[in-house]
Amino acid sequence: MSLIRPFAGLRPAANFADAVVAPPYDVLSSSEARQQAAGKPWSFLHVSKAEIDLPESTDPFDDSVYAKSKENFGRMLAEGVLVQDDSPLYYVYRLQMGEHVQTGIAAAASVDAYDADRIKKHEFTRPAKEDDRVRQIEALSAQTGPVFLVYRANAVVDGILADVARHAPDMDVRADSGVQHTLWVVRDQKQINTITAVFDEMDALYVADGHHRSAAASRVAAARKAKNPGHNGEEAYNYFLSVIFPHDQMYILDYNRVVTDLNGLDVNALLARVAESFDVEIADDPVHPERAGSFGMYLAGSWYALAIHDELIPQHDPVARLDVSLLADHLIEPLLGISDPRRDSRIDFVGGIRGLSELEKRVDSGEMAVAFSMFPTSMDDLMAVADSGNVMPPKSTWFEPKLADGVVSQLLEARASGD
Structure with a gap:
């Protein structure tokens, strides 16, 4: 099983990117998210913090919140606000905050590698926060909050990312925080194969941010594997959404x-x-x-x-x-x-x-x-x-800077037309 692999990303349609991209779910309180999403019906906060669409007294961990998140996510798909790519791809993701720039790759990272500690952690997790992320993933049958990973800088990977980033971006959004979020799709199959092969040779990746999201992905994978008599290791749930940056660009x-x-x-x-x-x-x-x-x-x-x-x-x-x-x-x-x-x-x-x-x-x-x-x-x-x-x-x-939600997500199962 590869350490990382390309995936058919779910991304905002070109004319909706500015309306969709939002801060990660865990940097805003419910009241802050409610205020930031006001008048923005397609903000991804309606998915990541769906309590903002329910009475203010609603517990963020109530069943109704996950149901509302699923409803809002489904509507974004049905209305064509979010569109899935036709084939497995990698995505170059650049963050710029002031003078600081870091360029990484959005990829699906192996749960098996995480479980075997080849994707290494440095923090304990809290069960309640893990449970929340598990329920969110299962409600959507998708991973929408990327795990922030780090690799030891590699000249081959860094060169490919730089080469892709010389072209016009597929998405370029300036967030309310002032951070620029820029995305390029890696469509060249040779580059895709090279990226996969070079990462396979790496000893380890490191979780920088997203310990609860990666732990939740592992739990979801274990539960789905147990329920799937035809499990073969290629299912989307065996991988989790990540954005991976070289260690020497971290801030x-x-x-x-x-x-x-x-x-x-x-x-x-x-x-x-x-x-x-x-x-x-x-x-x-x-x-x-x-x-x-x-x-x-x-x-x-x-x-x-x-x-x-x-x-x-x-x-x-x-x-x-x-x-x-x-x-x-x-x-x-x-x-x-x-x-x-x-x-x-x-x-x-x-x-x-x-x-x-x-x-x-x-x-x-x-x-x-x-x-x-x-x-x-x-x-x-x-x-x-x-x-x-x-x-x-x-x-x-x-x-800093933080990854945004809504830039690219990974579906865990195919969706029927009209879902």
Whole structure:
């Protein structure tokens, strides 16, 4: 079974692309999605967050939401808003946010490779979020939210993508966020075969974002295989929708921390305890760390620059040497008493896209007592953790820009005319 393969993508008809393409389902609240989709009947948010078309009191996980999603998806197909390609293809997908550009390939990735850890994970998943994605896939019999994968940059693949992207795009949409989403269809069979063969030679792919979507795809595949006496491995459910980028084009932002209280310490006592493991200097400006092992701390209206003592960094442990681990192991857990950041309500996480002013705002408002700014985790560190078979602490990476929903989807079964 190939690591990836082409698929007959379901895409917006040319005159509907701007109307369809929408932010991914998990970056907007229901109220934000309702507002963004207002007056946009073909926005993919009507599929990915169908609660926006139901009473505001509706639980996003109610059965009616998945039924509405199926109804809206079916209408987009019936009205020709979404059209399926006639043959299995790859798609070059480019994201541009400001000066940053990354170019990858939309493909169907092997569930077997995922189950065998050849497509490597670096995060735990939560059952409730997995269940939600399973129900969404089964309701639509389609995968509409791509998993964001990474491959180690390869000159052959990168060259093909660059060559395809020299031609006029098949879709070019500027999202409300300002991010440009551009798609080219790879129609040349020789290029398609070469891409498949080169990926088959790769040791591994890495999940950057979409752990719940990939885990859900694995569960759907297992369930459908069990129910299919004629299973042969070629069915669409054996693969999941993905967009795969080279590792050297990734843009990872900081993922910062805020904590509600000082665990019974006053400001001076906390500073004294912090100084046992970190060099501490008061800063005149907000601290955006410039290297691994350094942190910013916003406390009682002042910024501090922290640098962990070198001897506390376990260089040969790919998880323990991460900045998120160092801060947790030497400050957040021992001083602030938070041992399980996945479940402790006293800690929250702020994506770097919001800027350091968001940290100041949440502390100055009294909602939080202290904030920490982080140096972004590197792709090399992420891959080292995944290669070691371990997982990263929660909220270790914040990838930008985000993939859009509705650009290209994968149907899991053929649809009869009029469905």
